[in-house]
Amino acid sequence: GYRRWYSKRSFKSQVSSFKLEDQTGTLGLEPESTIGLLLMRPQIVSNTHKHYDGLIRAIEAEGLSVIPAISTLMDNRQACERFFVDRGEAREGRRQKAGGRKQRATDNRELITDKNTRSRVSQIVSLTGFSFVGGPAMNDSDAAAEYLTGLNIPYRSLVSLDTQTIDSWRESPTGLNPVQTGMQVAIPEIDGATEPFVFGGIPERGVEPAPLWVRCQRVARRLKRWQRLQTSPRSEIKLALVVYCFPPNKGNIGTAADLDVLASVWEVLKSLQNEGYRVRIPESVDALRAMLLGGYAEVAGATANVAYRMDVDEYARLCPFIGDIEAEWGPAPGAINSAGGELLIQGIQLDNVFIGVQPTFGYEGD
Template sequence: EYVPDERLSHLKIPKPEAMPAVALYHPDAPALFETFEAYRKWYERRAKSEGKPQLDAQKTVGLLLMRPQIVSRTRKHYDGLIRAIEAEGLAVLPATSTLMDNREACEKFFLKDQRPKTKDRKKDESDAIEDRSRVSQIVSLTGFSFVGGPAMNDSEAAALFLKKLNRPFRSCVSLDMQTIESWQASGTGLNPVQAGMQIAIPEIDGATEPFVYGGMPAGESEPVPLEERCQRLARRLKKWHRLQTAERVELKLALLLFCFPPNKGNVGTAADLDVFPSVWEMLRNFRDEGYQIEVPESADELREMLLGGDSERYGATARIAYRMKTDEYRRLCPHVEEIEKEWGAAPGKINSFGGELLIQGMQLGNVFIGVQPTFGYEGDPMRLMMAQSGAPHHGFMALYTYLEKVLKADAVVHVGTHGAMEFMPGKQVGMSASCWPDRLIGELPNIYIYSVNNPSEGSIAKRRSYAELISYLTPPIENAGVFKDLATLKELLANYRQATDEREREQLFAVIEEAARALNFQEA
């Protein structure tokens, strides 16, 4: 019935392993680290012996991990992403956190100790925050609110603390509430619970890049990494890192304008935005910030340059920046055969001329200004948008292939609400490698200038094309009206117009004339 005492005395029971509430983790480390200094020493020794990247605030990605998965050793998905990030030459600082609040882990590991201010140190508060950060960007892998966990969301507290961190905040998705197989087969993508908890709630905190990187295989009890997705995400993080750290004169930007319906008069259309003056102001600001750029004399000249050139020769809505040969297109784009099933042999009939694909736009130094091609279904654009089947046409695919693989842009800026790329066929949320928005944007950081009065479609851009939104809104306009003596004069004029008695009109005219002189009105 009972185990004899003498048998117990021969059992070798290991000592309890300390599991702190917050700690630093690495799959190659022998144990968790309770201090940044201990992790730093281990990481630097490993970096020297194995040729791994060193910890450097400018190239270190801070990761937030769920403590229960570290404790229970169900962490292969974390390990896969960590290794993918390091393979891109970035260092990692993976912090385990509680389910309910990430602030303690971030404060302890992602921020240096507060240094006392001195009289000689004349820096503003943002500089002080910059000095304190140990990471260049933060990626949450918890799938919950930054403050509040799975049960609630304290977005005000999150915003306050994230402002203190002053670093880009991203939240990526592990398929914890559905299997990898169900996600792959689903046209919707993430199920409602997963979408609400791991997409919508982190968005309230300002999180971006809702990228699926791992999940639970059917019949298994431990999540695994999706290798291709981890590698794609790591390369996207590296692109964002380059935007933060490279000299501005080295960076290449692509600004895309929209044109719907497709004709010259509609190039640069967007809801509630005067596009060409806005782009011109952006170009001037880019130049002032150190970008290598040639700025036209005015917004009108910018418009004329883009719409002119050789556009008439090619029957295009804008001038041609690049002619992509069909062989080059096939070599650079791995999806040509799928597109041909929908649109026929490349180069197709849209945005093509003489067997070449036409990239509409112009180069101004290191800034490319392009025009996103037509949908291809102008009579029925919803036929293609978010369809379960179908594909963008060759011209559409060629533009984004050009931006990433020929121009080698560091980022794309979509100007105004809105284009078509984020509505292309694929899952509604939780993109996979077979979704066309994911294929089109590739590894390009996507910055989208979007009207703040259209949050629903703005969310689509964030979720389906990994866009970071910059909001705009037309200022409210109200009739200013008149006041004081002008209001009196206005009333006299109204009475004069309504008067029918000639004597009354003469009297009113005399009063109006006197009031006009008092207000310094002169005869025309």
């Protein structure tokens, strides 16, 4: 139903994630920019889905499409098979000929994944708040991990505040209560999910879930950025590596319990270059170490090369939590990793790869 409705409105809304599937002008969704959403059936049938609506609007505002699917609670693989993957007759024939690979299912059904499967979505986002296989009563993480590995599609699991109100969550110094944390963060992560981000919940005096609009927008922006990472050429992707530096001021940059970190980093850089990422590789591990520990370090009085000096105004613009940080640690830029009223960002830039040094926190023995 959503796909038919979407095809009627997409030209008007100027959403970019569609394509003409054939010469007849049939409008379909472009898998690379389509998000698969797993929804709770009780929320749909009881018409208490405003938090879903808010998130979908935010995602579409980023130029992405959505395929919402109602979860059966006990086994999300069924919804994924029905709405998020397209096996096709030819692929199905090849699978049957090859024998396929069967998956365990808690309801005694057998779901098949194979390399001939074509995905209809670029990411799967669960809004159910429960495990991928097993629902609220149990979880079969092995089956979930096996199935999701076969799909090879990123899996996210967002958080709707079900056992605490929005107000209590905001006022609590610990945030999510233990039930929410265990059910909606820990178990989905065991399944393989990422992004346990709160997007809605029940207000203090409310009776149904409501969207947290600003957070819905943040989720949508993150999904858009994940999508951009999936579809961009590797030569255009920028990466950052952060090397170990603790205890502070003890010459421990890149040591990490006596491991030869910089030698490993050098090998990683070579692998990245071989796989198509744009990176400038130093001549040797020693050259890499000299670049990282030397350079502008002595001039700035830092422990490593200073790649960038950030003024306080820029820091305040980029860090939305500056008020909370300054309340505990004092006004920026502070006395550590700073000079001349600026924050010192330590590291080296190697084309599209930045190697940063773990920021110093505190003093040895404090």
